[in-house]
Amino acid sequence: MKGRTVLYTGAAGGLGFETTLLMIDRGATVIAIDYNRDKLAALEQAALGRGPGRLVVSDADLGDLAAYRAVLERLLAETGGFDIVINNAGIYPSKPFEDFTLEEYQAVQRVNVDAGVLAVQIGLPGMKSRGFGRIVNISSITVSGGWENLSPYVASKMTLIGLTRAWAREFGPAGVTVNAIAPGAFPTDAEKIHPDPEGYERMVLDAQAIKRRGHAGDIANTIAFFTSDEAGFITGQTLHVNGGWTMN
Template identity: 90%
Template sequence: MKGRTALYTGAAGGLGFETTLLMIERGATVVAVDRNRTNLAELEQAARDRGPGRLLTSDADMGDLVAYRAVLEGLLAEVGGFDIVINNAGIYPAKPFEEFALEEYQAVQRVNVDAGVLAVQVCLPGMKERGFGRIINISSITVSGGWENLSPYVASKMALIGLTRAWAREFGPAGVTVNAIAPGAFPTDAEKIHPDPEGYERMVLDAQAIKRRGHAGDIANAIAFFTSDESGFITGQTLHVNGGWTMN
């Protein structure tokens, strides 16, 4: 990844942290956008001796699209363009469908989908000019069904798969690939919404063909592949990294 520059949203969270460090180890400049300033500080500390790449951070609010566009345009000017966009940031409120106000539903779409659309709008012209680009949308195993009380989140993650296919078709002639990764159940902060953690873990292991929990490195390796030159003939695809929970 030497010489590549990546925009990575939600980069300081459970799955983004390890991927960011891996990309820095492989020589990339990573611009990490995350609303959690504490997590960003921990990422900055971890990245200090990981070179030869470098880390820049921003605690932008992706729920405010007007302000977020200004932040993205400022970052773009600072680094001179992005070769890679990883749309990973997401919020996941959980409750029965009929309890969601429309404004709450729209807030999930704004952060999980619209902010990613905005990032691609800002970064795509430079990718086309250089004839190279890698866009990766982080979806979710929840789109396969089987989860209750997450309808806005599931809708947003399925929207990313649709955008992956539409963008892959449209951007391919310019040398830009677009793929999605759908992680399975990983032990991150997102699992804290479950009232019975031990029961949930048993359910996960029973469902998976591989009888261990996934770890952040599993996602980091998948992202590294999709950002590489070796994946240049793969586009419009969704890679399910879930230990064989679902098989597509």
């Protein structure tokens, strides 16, 4: 990944942290976007002394699309363009469908989908001009069914799969691939919404064919492959990284 510039949203979170460090180790410049300044500071500390790539951090509220556009345009000018865009950031409010207001539903779509659309719109012209681009959308195992009280989140993550296919068809002639990853159950902050953590972990292990919890490195390695030159003939696909919980 030497010489590549990566725009990565949610880069300081549970699944993004390890991927960011792996890409720096492989020579990429990683622009880490996250709303949590404490997590960004921890990522900066972890990246000290690593290389040959480098880390650029920027806190941003993806729910404010006008402000986010300004951040992206500044970063584009400063770095010369994005070779890789990873749409990973997401919010996941949980309650029964009828309790969500339309405004709450739209807020989830704004962060989980619209911010990704904006990043691709801004990064795509440079990818086309260089004849190379990699876009990875992070979806979720929840699109397979079996989870309740997460309807706006599930809708947003399925939308990313649809966009993956549409973009792959449209951008392919320019040398840009688009793929999605649907992680299974990983022990990150997202699991804190479950009222019985021990019971949830037992349920996860019972459902998986592989009897261990997933770890961030499982996702980091998958992203590293999709964004590599070796994956240049793979596009429009959704890879489920879930220990065999669901099989496709």
